[in-house]
Amino acid sequence: MAEPVPTITTVARLANVSVASASRALNGIKTTPAVFERVVEAAERVGYVPNASARSLRSRRTGHIGFAMPDVANPVYTTMVESIQEVARARGWRLMLHSTGADIDEELSIVRDLKRRFVDGLILVSLRMTAHHASELENAGAPVVVIGPATNRTHVDTVRGNSRRGAAEAVRHLRARGRTRIALLNGPRGTLPAASRRLGYLDGLRSAGVRRDDLLIEDADDFTMEPGRQAAERLLTRARPDAVLCANDLLAIGALAALRGAGLAVPEDVAVVGMDNTYLCELTAPPLTTIDLGAAERARTAAELLVERLEHPEREPRTVDVAPRLVIRATCGASA
Amino acid sequence: MAEPVPTITTVARLANVSVASASRALNGIKTTPAVFERVVEAAERVGYVPNASARSLRSRRTGHIGFAMPDVANPVYTTMVESIQEVARARGWRLMLHSTGADIDEELSIVRDLKRRFVDGLILVSLRMTAHHASELENAGAPVVVIGPATNRTHVDTVRGNSRRGAAEAVRHLRARGRTRIALLNGPRGTLPAASRRLGYLDGLRSAGVRRDDLLIEDADDFTMEPGRQAAERLLTRARPDAVLCANDLLAIGALAALRGAGLAVPEDVAVVGMDNTYLCELTAPPLTTIDLGAAERARTAAELLVERLEHPEREPRTVDVAPRLVIRATCGASA
DNA sequence: TTGTAAGCGTTATCAC
DNA sequence: GTGATAACGCTTACAA
Numbered sequence: 001m002a003e004p005v006p007t008i009t010t011v012a013r014l015a016n017v018s019v020a021s022a023s024r025a026l027n028g029i030k031t032t033p034a035v036f037e038r039v040v041e042a043a044e045r046v047g048y049v050p051n052a053s054a055r056s057l058r059s060r061r062t063g064h065i066g067f068a069m070p071d072v073a074n075p076v077y078t079t080m081v082e083s084i085q086e087v088a089r090a091r092g093w094r095l096m097l098h099s100t101g102a103d104i105d106e107e108l109s110i111v112r113d114l115k116r117r118f119v120d121g122l123i124l125v126s127l128r129m130t131a132h133h134a135s136e137l138e139n140a141g142a143p144v145v146v147i148g149p150a151t152n153r154t155h156v157d158t159v160r161g162n163s164r165r166g167a168a169e170a171v172r173h174l175r176a177r178g179r180t181r182i183a184l185l186n187g188p189r190g191t192l193p194a195a196s197r198r199l200g201y202l203d204g205l206r207s208a209g210v211r212r213d214d215l216l217i218e219d220a221d222d223f224t225m226e227p228g229r230q231a232a233e234r235l236l237t238r239a240r241p242d243a244v245l246c247a248n249d250l251l252a253i254g255a256l257a258a259l260r261g262a263g264l265a266v267p268e269d270v271a272v273v274g275m276d277n278t279y280l281c282e283l284t285a286p287p288l289t290t291i292d293l294g295a296a297e298r299a300r301t302a303a304e305l306l307v308e309r310l311e312h313p314e315r316e317p318r319t320v321d322v323a324p325r326l327v328i329r330a331t332c333g334a335s336a
Numbered sequence: 337m338a339e340p341v342p343t344i345t346t347v348a349r350l351a352n353v354s355v356a357s358a359s360r361a362l363n364g365i366k367t368t369p370a371v372f373e374r375v376v377e378a379a380e381r382v383g384y385v386p387n388a389s390a391r392s393l394r395s396r397r398t399g400h401i402g403f404a405m406p407d408v409a410n411p412v413y414t415t416m417v418e419s420i421q422e423v424a425r426a427r428g429w430r431l432m433l434h435s436t437g438a439d440i441d442e443e444l445s446i447v448r449d450l451k452r453r454f455v456d457g458l459i460l461v462s463l464r465m466t467a468h469h470a471s472e473l474e475n476a477g478a479p480v481v482v483i484g485p486a487t488n489r490t491h492v493d494t495v496r497g498n499s500r501r502g503a504a505e506a507v508r509h510l511r512a513r514g515r516t517r518i519a520l521l522n523g524p525r526g527t528l529p530a531a532s533r534r535l536g537y538l539d540g541l542r543s544a545g546v547r548r549d550d551l552l553i554e555d556a557d558d559f560t561m562e563p564g565r566q567a568a569e570r571l572l573t574r575a576r577p578d579a580v581l582c583a584n585d586l587l588a589i590g591a592l593a594a595l596r597g598a599g600l601a602v603p604e605d606v607a608v609v610g611m612d613n614t615y616l617c618e619l620t621a622p623p624l625t626t627i628d629l630g631a632a633e634r635a636r637t638a639a640e641l642l643v644e645r646l647e648h649p650e651r652e653p654r655t656v657d658v659a660p661r662l663v664i665r666a667t668c669g670a671s672a
Numbered sequence: 673t674t675g676t677a678a679g680c681g682t683t684a685t686c687a688c
Numbered sequence: 689g690t691g692a693t694a695a696c697g698c699t700t701a702c703a704a
Contacts (some may be wrong), residue, residue: 006683006684007680007681008683009681019681019682019683020683020684023682023683023684024683027683050681051680051681051682053682054680054681054682054683055682055683056682057680057682057683058682058683058684059679059682059683059684215674219683222673253683262688267681282679
C-alpha cells in the first residue's frame, strides 16, 4: 500500500534514460523528441512530482515570494494581498503570507529568515522601522521591498504612500466645511504611520489657519476598531471636537461607535474622516469620508519591483511614491 | 563585499570540529560543553543560518503547514487565519497562506503540490468538493484537514460547521418574529455551502409551517457584497419578501444596500439575517443579526487536528462538528 | 562523545 | 543530445 514516492530516478529508469536526460526533458531543455516523449509518459504514469526542497537546494531558488503585513484582518492589507497575488501569479511566483501582528521581533525574524531561503524575496510592511530593522534589511538574505517610509539610506526598494500629505489634505477639507475644533485620533505612539499622520495633521492645521490644541489629539493603542472606540471616548471626556481625523478606517469605525454612544450626530455634530479607503467605508453608517493612500497601487508596485529585482539582481534600488486622494462620503461631505 | 553565505561547514571549520558535531551542537543533541560552546560561538560569529531546503530535503519535513481559503478578503477566513496561526505558532509550526479565489483548479493544484513537499500538511476550505477533490485528497502527498462538509468516504480529518441547521434556525427565528414571506439570498449554485443553506432554509420553512415559494429564492454569483446587492435587486423586482436570509454576512451587506436603494426599511419592512458572525455585523446599519457558524472554533480545531496528525501519523481520521448559534442584532431583533 | 561518510532528490558540468 | 558524476547543505547511521 505504502507506494514509495517516485523520484526523478524512478522516471529515468522507467523511460530508460539517464536522470540527467529526465531532468532536461522535464524542464523543457532541448532533447530528442523520442526521449522527451518517453520521459513525459513515464512521469505521468508514476505520477511524478519534483521535490521542492531538492530542487531549490540545487537551483538556489524557491519560486516563492513572501508578504509580511501587520494584520490580515485589516482590509487594507487584504487589498494588498490581492494586488500582490495578481502580479506574482502572472509572473510565475507563488505567494507566502505572514501576519506579524505588528510584532517587531516577529518582523525581524521574518527578515532574518530570508537567509534560510524559504522564499526568494520579501515584501514588508512594518509599522515601526527601528535601527534593528535597518541593519537586518541592510544584509538581508534576499531582496526586500518595503512598503512604507523610506528606510534611512538602506538600499532596498521602497514604495511610499504619503499619509502626511493625506492627513493635511483631510484637515483642509474639514476646515473648508466649516470645522474648527478638529481632533486627531491617531494610532499608537511610536509607529511610523502615527508619526507621519501627526505631522500631516499639524501641517493641515497650520495651512488652514487653525490653532493647534493638544487636548484634541489622542492616541489609540492599536490600529483597530475597539482601541479606536476607547480612544475616542477618552477624547470626548475632555474635549468637544466638531471633527475627528482618524489615522485609519478601523479607528474611524471605532470613533463612529463612540460618537453614537455619546449621542452625537455624524456629520451634523461631528464630522469624521478615516484613512485607507477600505471597503468598510461604504458599510458604515453614515458612509465614511476617507483618504485613499493607494494600497492596491502600492502593493502592485511593490510586487513589480520585487519581481523585477529578482529577475535582474543588479538593478539599482528605487523609491516610488504614490499620491493620496481624498474620497468624499457622508461623514464629511460636500455639504456638511 | 559579496560574502559567501556561511554553511554548516564554515561553522564546523571555524570551531574546529566535524560538520556532524556542528550539526548536533546546533540541534541540541548532546555534546561536550566545550564543543557546544565553540560551535555556537562560531555560528554566531559568522551569522550562520541553516538552509531550509537542505534541511528539509534531508529531514523530510519543512515545519510549515498551509491554509488554503477561498478569499482572504472575507473576514470569516481572516478569523480562521488568526485561530490557525495561534495554534501553529504555539506548537512550533509556520503557516503558509493561500487565497484560491475559490478556483477549483487552484485548489486542486494546491493539494497536488503537497507532493512537492513545500509544506508538511494542509488545512483546506473549499466551496465545491468535486470528485477530483476526493481523488486528489485520497492520495495527497501530506495530511490534509478539510474545513467543510464531510468528504465522501475519503479518510481525511474533517471539521464541519452545520450551516443547514443554522439556516433552519434562522428561518424559525424569522417566523417567530412574525415574518412569513422569507426569502433566501443564496450563494452560487453548485457550491456546497449554498446547497446546505438551501436545505436548511427548506427545513426551516417546513418546521415553521411556511409554504415554500421558489420566487423567494435567488442565487448570487459569488459570496461577496456586490453580487449580493445585485441578487437582492433581482429578487426585489419579482417578489416582496418581508425577510431575507442570506448565505453569509457579505451577501447580507449587499442585500442591505439593495433594500436601502429600494426604499425599504430594515427591519420594519424587511428583516435580514446573515451567516458567519463576522465583525462586519456590528458595523452595518442596522447591525446584522446572523448565524455564527463557529469559524474561530472550526479553524482552531482543524489546526489542532492537523498538528496532532503530523505528530502521530497513524491516528485514525476524525470528524468534528461545531454547532451553529443565532446571534441577534437589530436587523431581526427580539422585537422586530 | 566524536568523526567519517552516506545519502536526501535535484540540477549543472563535463566529457563523449 | 546524452550520460556519468559532482555538487547543493544538511542530518544521521555507523565506526571509532
